[in-house]
Amino acid sequence: DTAVSQTPKYLVTQMGNDKSIKCEQNLGHDTMYWYKQDSKKFLKIMFSYNNKELIINETVPNRFSPKSPDKAHLNLHINSLELGDSAVYFCASSHLFDSSGANVLTFGAGSRLTVL
Amino acid sequence: AQTVTQSQPEMSVQEAETVTLSCTYDTSESDYYLFWYKQPPSRQMILVIRQEAYKQQNATENRFSVNFQKAAKSFSLKISDSQLGDAAMYFCAYRSAINTDKLIFGTGTRLQVFP
Numbered sequence: 196d197t198a199v200s201q202t203p204k205y206l207v208t209q210m211g212n213d214k215s216i217k218c219e220q221n222l223g224h225d226t227m228y229w230y231k232q233d234s235k236k237f238l239k240i241m242f243s244y245n246n247k248e249l250i251i252n253e254t255v256p257n258r259f260s261p262k263s264p265d266k267a268h269l270n271l272h273i274n275s276l277e278l279g280d281s282a283v284y285f286c287a288s289s290h291l292f293d294s295s296g297a298n299v300l301t302f303g304a305g306s307r308l309t310v311l
Numbered sequence: 312a313q314t315v316t317q318s319q320p321e322m323s324v325q326e327a328e329t330v331t332l333s334c335t336y337d338t339s340e341s342d343y344y345l346f347w348y349k350q351p352p353s354r355q356m357i358l359v360i361r362q363e364a365y366k367q368q369n370a371t372e373n374r375f376s377v378n379f380q381k382a383a384k385s386f387s388l389k390i391s392d393s394q395l396g397d398a399a400m401y402f403c404a405y406r407s408a409i410n411t412d413k414l415i416f417g418t419g420t421r422l423q424v425f426p
Contacts, residue, residue: 250412305355
């Protein structure tokens with residue numbers, strides 16, 4: 196009954212490969228996000244989708260392509276992986292507007308990507 | 312653009328003692344939300360406490376409380392009666408009440424708890 200689940204939790208791959216990380220939420224939220232946490236633990240938003248529509252696309256290379264088949268899923272596909280892509284990728288979800296106004300994010304457990 | 316600053320990369324506290332983690336932020340907005348998230352070694356991001364900027368009263372959640380100083384743009388987290396399980400990275404975060412679509416994080420403070 197995990198609220199936000201992402202798979203895989205660990206991913207080790209070679210430079211130049213293409214890989215995907217999947218995310219699913221069962222909270223009924225309408226907005227999903229991808230955050231990247233680098234080796235210094237800094238968390239930065241990459242993408243945000245509301246009702247399957249892209250609403251945030253921070254300056255992320257074109258090699259990263261999110262896909263949201265429905266409100267409950269947001270996948271991240273990465274082409275031509277580079278060493279600098281090694282990081283922990285967090286999926287999160289929230290209501291874009293909730294009654295409290297705070298729109299609290301619920302995070303998945305993260306997916307650690309290591310590019311060799 | 313809004314920024315969040317955590318000036319303490321690392322802090323330590325003795326079990327059962329109290330520790331305060333600092334956070335300052337920069338914004339020109341008057342309405343926003345502030346959060347503290349905890350990230351233990353398991354990597355899971357866990358919401359600890361949140362504060363609405365329009366509320367003057369400081370938020371409290373059991374052993375966790377904040378000191379919200381809006382004029383000073385300061386949002387510190389106080390952990391009372393520290394427990395070994397409190398050891399984690401703590402992230403301060405800001406969310407605009409207008410542009411609600413993203414959370415802006417500080418760089419984090421690693422808290423160690425000694426028995």
